[in-house]
Amino acid sequence: MLNFIARRIAAGALLLLVISLLSYLLLSIPDLDVGRQLLGQGADQAAVDAKNVSLGLDRPVLVQYGDWLAHAVRGDLGTSWFTSEDVATTVSARLPVTASLMVGVTLVATVVSFLLGVWAGVRRGAVDRFVQVLGVVGYALPGFLVTLVIVLVFAVNLNWFPAIGYTPFAASPSGWLSTITLPVLSLSVASVAGVSQQVRGAVIDVLRQDYVRTLRARGLPMSRIVFRHVLRNASAPALSVLGMQFVGLLGGAVLVEQIFGLPGIGSMTVTYTTRGDVPVIMALVMLTVVGVVLINLLVDVMIGWLNPKARVA
Amino acid sequence: MSGNLPTGAAAPPRTAHEAEPEAGAGPGSVAPGSVRGGAVRRLLRNPLGAASAVVLLLLVVAVLLAPLLAPQAPDVSSLGDAFAGPDAAHPLGMDSAGRDILSRILYGGRNTLGGALIALAVALALGVPSGLYAGYYGGRFDSVAGWGVNLVMALPAMVVLLASRAILGPNVWVLMIVLGVLASPSFFRLVRGIVAGVRKELYVDAARVSGLSDTRIVVRHILVVVRGPVIIQVALVAGVAIGLQAGLEFLGVGSGSSATWGAMLNEAFQNIQRAPLLMLWPGLALGLTNGALVLLAGALRDVLEERGGGGPDGGRVAPRTKEKPSLPAAPVEAGARSPLLSVRGLTVVYGKPDGTRKQVVHGVDLDVRPGEIVGLVGESGSGKTQTAFSVLGILPEGGRIGTGSITVAGREVAGLPERAHRALRGGTVAYVPQEPMSNLDPAFTIGSQLVEPIRQVLGLSRKEAAARALDLLRLVEIPAPERTMRLYPHEISGGMAQRVLIAGAMSCDPELLIADEPTTALDVLVQAEILGLLRRLQEDRGLGVLLVTHNLGVVADLCDRVAVMSDGRIVETGTAEQIVHSPEHPYTRSLLGAVLDDAPAREPWQQRKARSTTV
Numbered sequence: 001m002l003n004f005i006a007r008r009i010a011a012g013a014l015l016l017l018v019i020s021l022l023s024y025l026l027l028s029i030p031d032l033d034v035g036r037q038l039l040g041q042g043a044d045q046a047a048v049d050a051k052n053v054s055l056g057l058d059r060p061v062l063v064q065y066g067d068w069l070a071h072a073v074r075g076d077l078g079t080s081w082f083t084s085e086d087v088a089t090t091v092s093a094r095l096p097v098t099a100s101l102m103v104g105v106t107l108v109a110t111v112v113s114f115l116l117g118v119w120a121g122v123r124r125g126a127v128d129r130f131v132q133v134l135g136v137v138g139y140a141l142p143g144f145l146v147t148l149v150i151v152l153v154f155a156v157n158l159n160w161f162p163a164i165g166y167t168p169f170a171a172s173p174s175g176w177l178s179t180i181t182l183p184v185l186s187l188s189v190a191s192v193a194g195v196s197q198q199v200r201g202a203v204i205d206v207l208r209q210d211y212v213r214t215l216r217a218r219g220l221p222m223s224r225i226v227f228r229h230v231l232r233n234a235s236a237p238a239l240s241v242l243g244m245q246f247v248g249l250l251g252g253a254v255l256v257e258q259i260f261g262l263p264g265i266g267s268m269t270v271t272y273t274t275r276g277d278v279p280v281i282m283a284l285v286m287l288t289v290v291g292v293v294l295i296n297l298l299v300d301v302m303i304g305w306l307n308p309k310a311r312v313a
Numbered sequence: 314m315s316g317n318l319p320t321g322a323a324a325p326p327r328t329a330h331e332a333e334p335e336a337g338a339g340p341g342s343v344a345p346g347s348v349r350g351g352a353v354r355r356l357l358r359n360p361l362g363a364a365s366a367v368v369l370l371l372l373v374v375a376v377l378l379a380p381l382l383a384p385q386a387p388d389v390s391s392l393g394d395a396f397a398g399p400d401a402a403h404p405l406g407m408d409s410a411g412r413d414i415l416s417r418i419l420y421g422g423r424n425t426l427g428g429a430l431i432a433l434a435v436a437l438a439l440g441v442p443s444g445l446y447a448g449y450y451g452g453r454f455d456s457v458a459g460w461g462v463n464l465v466m467a468l469p470a471m472v473v474l475l476a477s478r479a480i481l482g483p484n485v486w487v488l489m490i491v492l493g494v495l496a497s498p499s500f501f502r503l504v505r506g507i508v509a510g511v512r513k514e515l516y517v518d519a520a521r522v523s524g525l526s527d528t529r530i531v532v533r534h535i536l537v538v539v540r541g542p543v544i545i546q547v548a549l550v551a552g553v554a555i556g557l558q559a560g561l562e563f564l565g566v567g568s569g570s571s572a573t574w575g576a577m578l579n580e581a582f583q584n585i586q587r588a589p590l591l592m593l594w595p596g597l598a599l600g601l602t603n604g605a606l607v608l609l610a611g612a613l614r615d616v617l618e619e620r621g622g623g624g625p626d627g628g629r630v631a632p633r634t635k636e637k638p639s640l641p642a643a644p645v646e647a648g649a650r651s652p653l654l655s656v657r658g659l660t661v662v663y664g665k666p667d668g669t670r671k672q673v674v675h676g677v678d679l680d681v682r683p684g685e686i687v688g689l690v691g692e693s694g695s696g697k698t699q700t701a702f703s704v705l706g707i708l709p710e711g712g713r714i715g716t717g718s719i720t721v722a723g724r725e726v727a728g729l730p731e732r733a734h735r736a737l738r739g740g741t742v743a744y745v746p747q748e749p750m751s752n753l754d755p756a757f758t759i760g761s762q763l764v765e766p767i768r769q770v771l772g773l774s775r776k777e778a779a780a781r782a783l784d785l786l787r788l789v790e791i792p793a794p795e796r797t798m799r800l801y802p803h804e805i806s807g808g809m810a811q812r813v814l815i816a817g818a819m820s821c822d823p824e825l826l827i828a829d830e831p832t833t834a835l836d837v838l839v840q841a842e843i844l845g846l847l848r849r850l851q852e853d854r855g856l857g858v859l860l861v862t863h864n865l866g867v868v869a870d871l872c873d874r875v876a877v878m879s880d881g882r883i884v885e886t887g888t889a890e891q892i893v894h895s896p897e898h899p900y901t902r903s904l905l906g907a908v909l910d911d912a913p914a915r916e917p918w919q920q921r922k923a924r925s926t927t928v
Binding site: 216281306 | 463464466467469470476478479483555557560563564578580586589596600606608710731732736738739744746748751753762766793803806814816820821
């Protein structure tokens with residue numbers, strides 16, 4: 001197991017390296033003339049050149065990348081070209097917002113999906129049909145449209161929750177909860193739609209297995225078989241879908257944070273990428289890839305824990 | 314699901330109610346030649362498919378004809394009419410800048426749908442050929458492409474699109490090309506998976522041996538298989554592309570001023586407090602388009618990938634009996650009912666989704682007395698397993714006892730509630746299944762699978778139950794019982810697994826053992842050992858055994874009495890001696906004829922089932 005984790009971390013690090021290099025090269029293609037953008041059209045060329053030199057932009061791209069990498073591995077993500085903020089500081093100030101969102105969605109989606117999926121798979125009937133319709137709807141509707149409808153209903157019409165803004169947990173736990181509820185709800189719809197489908201399918205699949213029949217023949221009650229044996233065997237496929245959804249969740253967070261005005265990584269992505277602020281874009285890309293690698297590692301470890309056969313590999 | 318591209322492994326739901334549970338879009342599970350001429354007709358006969366196809370067609374036509382249908386140009390604004398309601402000239406009303414909403418929807422669709430079209434074309438052009446090549450030739454290209462695909466899939470599309478915008482400028486058409494690149498892995502994975510599966514098929518080998526060039530094999534045999542799933546994926550990726558395109562426009566990072574559904578939603582969102590209804594029309598257009606695409610994909614999947622069998626039970630139950638009585642029923646053995654197991658006039662019926670019912674066992678009479686081994690013999694599909702499951706109360710979903718009576722240890726179980734029937738299982742009647750490996754839960758150790766039912770049935774503590782399980786493993790002659798307790802099913806052999814299952818069946822001292830083909834899945838030497846073990850246990854404990862088998866050699870070897878079953882009926886009963894040496898019923902004779910050891914050798918190519926040759 002430790003060997004497996006070590007190999008996965010090494011593969012993740014390699015992925016990070018390749019993506020960071022590609023991103024850096026791609027971001028260097030357009031001649032943004034950052035110095036000119038910063039100093040304005042009226043500035044004289046000598047000042048612009050001096051600015052570019054001070055940002056290190058006069059050097060070859062690979063040297064710039066090497067410099068960036070050398071600092072990045074030490075946790076120094078550089079300084080924003082446009083706001084002169086320290087990137088690492090800005091990112092870590094915004095990370096808790098997005099993390100609240102991600103953790104909330106993962107919890108809600110896991111619990112609700114497993115409840116719905118197991119119920120639908122075991123009992124079939126009306127809940128089953130609901131889960132299937134939800135699957136179609138969740139897949140069909142773009143997430144931000146769902147979000148807009150949720151804002152319209154719960155914030156504008158019913159006025160239960162604020163439509164906009166964020167309260168840090170430290171400032172007021174209840175305020176935090178009320179500002180985070182609708183964003184989490186919005187992002188959970190698609191996750192629940194996808195994962196509950198998968199749980200349902202996996203549960204139906206496992207219920208048809210021979211060992212379920214044999215366990216029944218041994219005198220175990222169905223409820224115990226479902227909650228011990230079926231759930232455990234059906235979890236692995238559901239977890240891998242949950243892991244894959246995480247990538248989509250990060251994209252969804254961009255829109256949801258923008259709509260609810262949350263000062264997180266997602267809204268930061270919109271603001272900074274439009275200006276071509278390379279140090280910030282690099283940090284954001286790295287952050288998402290690290291997130292994806294970690295989540296996939298976590299999912300694989302959990303699947304290995306659930307399924308002894310996978311441990312061997 | 315904004316930004317979540319379909320990966321080929323997370324397939325969307327199917328529309329049919331009886332959607333098969335499947336892990337992924339099932340590459341390789343598609344029948345070759347899946348797109349036939351009748352596919353379109355079948356799609357149109359599927360109500361959801363037809364409706365979504367019509368909706369999409371109407372949307373596309375309306376958007377294409379925008380210059381003719383729209384009341385005015387999309388950007389003409391008269392500020393005085395801002396937020397005006399619908400009237401004759403402007404059937405959907407005006408937006409916040411006094412522009413005609415209908416016109417903006419129609420023209421906006423051109424940008425939205427056109428953008429999706431570009432993304433789709435790029436994704437297809439990149440994903441399908443590379444998937445074909447990687448799947449067909451494998452090798453280094455396959456590994457490199459696979460790595461690249463994983464890399465692309467680790468990136469959230471929305472973040473990449475935003476970053477691309479910084480590089481490529483705020484041109485939504487260019488961004489759609491990037492989206493196409495991001496979506497191409499979903500085609501690559503789908504096509505590669507199917508092709509890699511098909512390449513190993515015999516008919517492809519045959520084509521290669523007969524000298525067809527690779528290009529011709531790909532065109533004639535492989536494209537045909539790939540076509541259907543790719544069409545389905547097209548509908549899904551189109552939906553996702555539309556969603557992402559609209560999302561970008563909504564964020565205001567698209568092409569700026571021109572009308573798009575996403576930009577209209579953004580504008581509506583800005584005015585959400587003042588005119589919440591502005592969201593209705595662009596939202597509806599977007600939802601309708603994507604909904605129709607997903608439903609169309611589901612309907613296409615149902616039409617193009619009609620899987621073999623199509624039975625609601627996934628072919629697990631084989632109620633292939635005809636209703637006509639093909640063989641006359643034998644005279645039933647007279648006399649009193651056995652105190653251990655007695656079946657009288659049992660019928661088993663399966664309800665089908667269309668509401669009809671199918672009877673698979675037609676009035677079976679059977680007795681097993683204490684200390685007796687009774688063979689229940691017949692070919693597969695004759696209803697012997699259904700009879701056995703009825704006794705245990707573990708008929709598969711949809712199956713139930715129709716009429717008749719089953720008494721186990723004097724207790725009527727036909728119509729018994731599940732809870733009461735369960736109380737008999739394990740302690741009174743036990744079960745040894747056919748396939749040892751699939752009957753052990755792969756996620757739990759041998760020990761925990763033995764201990765759990767013992768605790769449940771006998772109410773022992775964990776420690777007592779573990780001690781008992783250890784004794785049982787010794788009883789069934791498992792070499793290192795302490796170690797075996799800690800192993801998982803995949804770590805032991807089939808013969809060991811069958812011993813474990815026998816130990817499990819014996820664990821709560823049953824009076825009646827139902828063994829369903831207990832040796833069929835094992836190799837010959839192990840079969841003999843397991844039969845010997847069963848006989849020893851039966852003699853030691855005075856068990857009654859109902860041995861379901863199609864192996865008359867086993868019957869002759871082990872059984873006291875035999876009941877021969879065919880087409881859901883008992884056609885002959887008698888002592889093992891009678892049945893084997895002087896069968897009366899023609900079916901029994903034909904069954905015996907199939908296994909006689911001194912039967913003349915068959916033609917060499919005729920493959921005999923290994924299981925029926927062993928005695």
